[in-house]
Amino acid sequence: MALLRITSPHTQRAGRRTSWVMLMVILATIPGIAVQSWLFGWGTLINLAIAAITALLSEAAVLTMRRRSVAFYLKDYSALLTAVLLGIALPPSVPWWVTVTAVAFAVIFAKQLYGGLGNNPFNPAMVGYAIVLVSFPVPMTQWVGASDMVSSGSMLSLSQSLQAIFHHLPSIDSYTMATPLDGFKHKDSLSSTAAFNSIASLKGANLNSWLFINGAYLLGGLILLALRIITWHTPVAVLSSLSVISGVFYLIDPNHAATPWFHLTTGAAMFGAFFIATDPVTSCTSNRGKLVYGTGIGILIYVIRTWGGYPDGIAFGVLLMNFAAPLIDYYTQPRTYGHKKAKKGLTIKEDN
Structure with a gap:
């Protein structure tokens, strides 16, 4: 007698493939990329181009060695998303070899070495970023001074940006300054008020620049929430805990601690909460x-x-909490319908 085969129902939502999700995340970064390019010049776009080429070549090389279909796996846009996240995170004037090192390490060692997408225990983009931050700390702290560019109109041209990235001319140092977080961290014995009045990176124009950047990535994060690509739990938890702990220490010592607003609107708070975490x-x-x-x-x-x-x-x-994610999942999984929670211990009664 012939057997009747019935396949499982098709439950995948239309348009919710991995490639679609990755592409939507990439598109959601466009507001932030646009603001960064407006404030810092062509460097961010050049970094993105270098990162994208490196990611695709690295992914293709490893897939070829693993005898996997290069065209099939490149179409999921995961390597391109890693490149975009790193291109955004790296300083606009960072030398090209720093970008290549970060992206290649992220794709080859942090992703493909574990078996590819879905098997990596750590965020590939953050692994690549951490590697170059530890290995090349000086170029990783040289950010273009947005305050001078906005006020004086001395934006780096395309040719200047290319020379800074591919030749790293000494003249680029006149355009760079510390980020507000770096400036506040190294204020030494100055009070918060004195630091904001005397340190260039803590002046109003530079602070407003980072406010615009964080606002743009907040907009991108809200787009991801509206598309239901991410849920509110992780970003709200990140921003809320950062606000609460910084607020507590500010209330304890307002002369030396920064306000919650400062922590939320400088650095990569919004970008990290919505796109990395x-x-x-x-x-x-x-x-x-x-x-x-x-x-x-x-x-x-x-x-x-x-x-x-x-x-x-x-x-x-993010990387430290990646370590803890499996343990957190183990203790926070919801109870399966129809099953009771396991007891802490079992009592064994002996028969008399």
Whole structure:
């Protein structure tokens, strides 16, 4: 007798393939990229181009060695998304070889070495960023001074940006300055008021520039929420915990601690909360787990910013919580319908 085969129902939502999700995340970064390019010049766009080429070539090379279909796996846009995230995170005037190192390490070692998309335990973009931050700390702290460019109109031209990135001319140093987080971190014994009045990177124009950048990435994050690509749990937990812990320390010592507003509107707070911490592969899966995961990231960001050796703590905060994500998921998974929660211990009665 012939067997009747019935396939499982098609439950995938139309347009919700991996490639569509990755592409939507990339498109959601456009407002932030546009603002960064307006404030910092062509450097961000050049970084994105270098990062994209490096990511695609690295992915293709590893897939070829693994005897996998290059065209099939490149079409999921995951390598391109890693390139975009790193191109955004790196300083606009960083030498080209720093970008190549970060992206190649992210794609080859942090992603493909574990088996490709879905198997990597750590966020590839943040692994690449952390590697170059530790290995090349000087170029990683040279950000173009947005305050001078906006006020004087001395924006780096395309040729100047290309020369700075590919030849790293010494003259580029006249255009660079520390970020507000870096300036506040190294204010030494100055009070908060004195630091904001005397340190160039803490002046109003530069602070407003970072406010615009964070606002643009907040807009992109809201787009991802509206498209239901991410849920609110992780970004809200990150920003809330960062606000609460910074607010507590500001109330304790307002002369030396920064306000919650400063922590939310400078650095990569919005970009990290909506585009980095929400990585579906390396973050938690349950809603309760996402809240715990995001809270841990927010606390670690403040701890690293305040007492760590680096001005921003997004990368290390995310990577440290990637370690904890499986454990958090284990203890926060919802109860399966029809099953009771396991008891803490079992009592074994002996028969008399």
